[in-house]
Amino acid sequence: MRKQPSERIREELAQANDRFNRAVERARQGADSTIPVALDGDLGQVVLDAYGRLIDVRLDADQLGFTSGRSLGTAVVRAVAKGEDQARQLREGRTP
Numbered sequence: 001m002r003k004q005p006s007e008r009i010r011e012e013l014a015q016a017n018d019r020f021n022r023a024v025e026r027a028r029q030g031a032d033s034t035i036p037v038a039l040d041g042d043l044g045q046v047v048l049d050a051y052g053r054l055i056d057v058r059l060d061a062d063q064l065g066f067t068s069g070r071s072l073g074t075a076v077v078r079a080v081a082k083g084e085d086q087a088r089q090l091r092e093g094r095t096p
Contacts, residue, residue, distance in 0.1 A: 026091070033049070033050040033090060034047050034048070034049060034050075034055060035048045035049070035087055035090070037080075037082050037083040039059075039072075039076060039079050040074075040079070041063065041066075041067060041071070041075060042063050043059060043060055043063050043064065043075050044057065044058045044059035044063070045057075046058075046076060046079045046080055046083060047083075048080065048083035048084065048086075048087055049087070050090055050091060051087060051091070052084040052087035054083075059072075
């Protein structure tokens, strides 16, 4: 027996509501997540949130004497790009 259009609509609405609730829960969990990424050369670490926003840059003062400003900048940019990729994977439900 075929379902009435209103039954199908109710089922689809219930499924959409379930998907929405799961997405809200993932967003809530992600808002509390941080992603630490080590800088090349043990220069320190950057920390991003689950949305890929830079929260903190932690530098190892003992290691800074062994690098140039250009190398430090490159290391930070690379780490942020890696963290953004990890954040995207986290938001998509994949393991970074």
